[in-house]
Amino acid sequence: VVLTQTPLSSPVTLGQAASISCRSSQSLVHRDGNTYLSWLHQRPGQPPRLLIYKVSNRFSGVPDRFSGSGAGTYFTLRISRVEAEDVGVYYCTQASQFPWTFGQGTKVEIK
Amino acid sequence: QVQLVESGGSVVQPGWSLRLSCTASGFTFSSYVMHWLRQAPGKGLEWVAVMSPDGSHKYYTESVEGRFTISRDNSRNTLYLQMNSLRVEDTATYYCAREGIGPLHDYWGQGTVVTVS
Numbered sequence: 001v002v003l004t005q006t007p008l009s010s011p012v013t014l015g016q017a018a019s020i021s022c023r024s025s026q027s028l029v030h031r032d033g034n035t036y037l038s039w040l041h042q043r044p045g046q047p048p049r050l051l052i053y054k055v056s057n058r059f060s061g062v063p064d065r066f067s068g069s070g071a072g073t074y075f076t077l078r079i080s081r082v083e084a085e086d087v088g089v090y091y092c093t094q095a096s097q098f099p100w101t102f103g104q105g106t107k108v109e110i111k
Numbered sequence: 112q113v114q115l116v117e118s119g120g121s122v123v124q125p126g127w128s129l130r131l132s133c134t135a136s137g138f139t140f141s142s143y144v145m146h147w148l149r150q151a152p153g154k155g156l157e158w159v160a161v162m163s164p165d166g167s168h169k170y171y172t173e174s175v176e177g178r179f180t181i182s183r184d185n186s187r188n189t190l191y192l193q194m195n196s197l198r199v200e201d202t203a204t205y206y207c208a209r210e211g212i213g214p215l216h217d218y219w220g221q222g223t224v225v226t227v228s
Contacts, residue, residue, distance in 0.1 A: 030213075047221050050215070053212045091155065095214035095215045096214075099170075100161075100216075102157070104155050
C-alpha cells in the first residue's frame with residue numbers, strides 16, 4: 001500500500017490551523033472492519049510518537065488540538081492552533097495490509 | 112510506563128554482522144507482538160521485521176529477507192535483530208516498537224544508529 005502525503009512542507013503561523021492529507025493506493029478497511037491508519041509526529045532528533053490511531057482516536061496524552069478524520073483511502077490530520085512544540089515531521093502509517101507502510105512525511109515549521 | 116531501549120548500533124564495514132537489542136519494561140513483554148523499523152539519514156520510516164509474542168511467527172521486508180533475523184527472549188524482556196551481510200543501504204537508525212492497538216505501533220524506542228561504510 002502506497003501512502004501519499006500532501007503537502008510535503010507546511011510553513012504555518014503560530015496559533016493558526018494546519019492540515020495534512022494522506023491518500024492510500026488501496027482501501028485501508030481491514031478484514032476485521034477497522035481502519036488501521038495512524039498519524040505519527042517526529043521532532044528533530046527524536047523517535048516518532050503516536051498521535052492518532054484508527055483514523056480519529058487521540059493517543060494517551062495527545063492534546064485535543066490534534067484531530068484525525070477520513071475513510072477508505074483519504075485521511076486528514078488537522079492541528080487546530082499550531083504551537084511551537086508541534087514542529088517536526090508528521091507521518092501517516094497503515095497496518096491494514098501487510099507490510100506496514102508509511103507516507104513520505106510532512107515537515108511542519110513555523111513561519 | 113512503557114519503555115523500549117535499543118542498543119548495539121555501531122559503525123561497521125559492508126559484509127559485516129551486527130546484533131541489535133531492545134530491552135522492554137513497563138508492560139508484559141511476552142504478550143505483545145514486537146517490530147523493528149528503520150530510518151535512513153534524512154529519510155522516512157521503513158518497517159523491517161515483526162515477531163509474534165511467542166516467537167513462532169516472524170516476517171521481514173523483502174530487502175532484508177535472508178540477511179536479518181528477528182528473535183526474542185521473553186525471560187529477559189528483550190527483542191533482537193541479527194543483521195548479517197550488511198550493506199551500505201542498511202545505514203539507518205533502527206527502532207523497536209510495540210504493536211499495541213490492533214496491528215498499529217503504539218510505543219517506539221529512542222533508536223540505535225547503524226552505519227555501514
